[in-house]
Amino acid sequence: MKIALLSYSTKPRGGVVHTLALAEALAATGADVTVWTLGRGGDGSFFRTVDPRVRQRILPFPDIDGEGVGPRILRSIETLRAAFEPSAYDIVHAQDCISANAVARCVRTVHHLDNFTTPELAACHERAIVRPFAHVCVSAAVAEELRAGWGIRATVIPNGVDAHRFALAAADTAAVRRRQAELGRYVLAVGGIEPRKGTLDLLEAFAVLRESTPDVGLVIAGGETLFDYRDYRSRFDARAAELGIEPRVLGPVPHEELPSIVAAASVFAFPSTKEGFGLAAMEALAAGVPVVTRELPVLREVFGGAARFAADPAGFAAQLRAALDDPDSVREPGRALAAGYTWAKAADEHLALYRRLLG
Structure with missing residues (x-):
């Protein structure tokens, strides 16, 4: 099984920690796993060493002085969308709002739900919920929020812990x-x-x-x-x-x-x-x-x-x-x-x- 896990950064945020740990655990079973992400601020590697069984595609994403949050989010989506190769994988699994907007068809992990007021971010958040064809939540409480708000039934798979x-x-x-x-x-x-x-x-x-x-x-x-x-x-x-x-x-x-x-x-x-x-x-x-x-x-x-x-x-x-x-x-x-x-x-x-x- 060829699996792509998509994230938005190389930095030590919860969603990135989750992505790397899951990728390594999947690779340990023999799955062919590639993590795609954006190398923000010149990053060429993740915040920690990654199991060599996990392939990495880190796309250059240089900072732009004065760039607002909305434009930066939209540029993140377009950078990942332009480079990603969906046909190379059996499963494409987006781990956040940005990566879920970058692919046309994916599984999406909804870690938590946000309330954005910026129009671009609100639209990004909504698309990242309604467009994926399958959903994972790391707790039943968030899965219930997804069901109550959008009528979507998610599979609950809790995080692992090192x-x-x-x-x-x-x-x-x-x-x-x-x-x-x-x-x-x-x-x-x-x-x-x-x-x-x-x-x-x-x-x-x-x-x-x-x-x-x-x-x-x-x-x-x-x-x-x-x-x-x-x-x-x-x-x-x-x-x-x-x-x-x-x-x-x-x-x-x-x-x-x-x-x-x-x-x-x-x-x-x-x-x-x-x-x-x-x-x-x-x-x-x-x-x-x-x-x-x-x-x-x-x-x-x-x-x-x-x-x-x-x-x-x-x-x-x-x-x-x-x-x-x-x-x-x-x-x-x-x-x-x-x-x-x-x-x-x-x-x-x-x-x-x-x-x-x-x-």
Whole structure:
């Protein structure tokens, strides 16, 4: 079976992490897998080394000074569309809105649903839902949103988790101590400073937490994105200054460094307003780090009793404090939950779907 997985970037965003891990798991079964993507900003390779059994087609996509988000999205679609060779594959599987717009016929993974107000983006989002002939969702909650909003029935195939990688980081006590010496005792969020990640709510929650726990810092990692969140970042910085908070904003971190940053955290904060699965939080559970997440149906479905939940900043602060006071209460259930989600299982379920679609 010749499979093309289409993504939109080489950077470490959730959809790209998913694409590479799925591609490697499919290739391990003997499938012929090629990942197509755009090399933004001169990138000629992915953010991490990829299993050599996976073929890679990284299309040059240079930056254009002053280019708006809408035009950049449209140029992304046209660049991928012009180069892609659909007839070379039995299955074409788009992993995001951009790649689903670049091909005429594909399977589409809908990780989560967005509400865009820019006309070009709203139209892109709609086409990427209605045009594919088959759909995958990584959680039942998102599949229900797809059914309720568009009448589309998706196959639910959860993410895998590289649990072993994060468990190994937690077991490396010397590395964890070095990271804690560098960053102190800290609450960690991964995903950068942007609206969907609920970072402003986290800031408000941390301000409340700090009143009773002044020795804990706030660390934010990640943040690679196609969108322009400078206004949101300015609001974040201004509010942090008002509150007297100085978070450590690490930005995108190297792939090999992320596990130790996660494993050394005292608690992992996950206040996202929209998610499809919550891979970053599941990686934290694999490292034995307690997770506090927003009260969302999808996160209740995925995390169940292995995380703490809160609906607003005050509740989030209370749950962060509870996690700091009692980090062991959900540690083993969290590790067991994360270990149960494997990419090998995800690959098997994808192959079963592909075979059904091929008839």
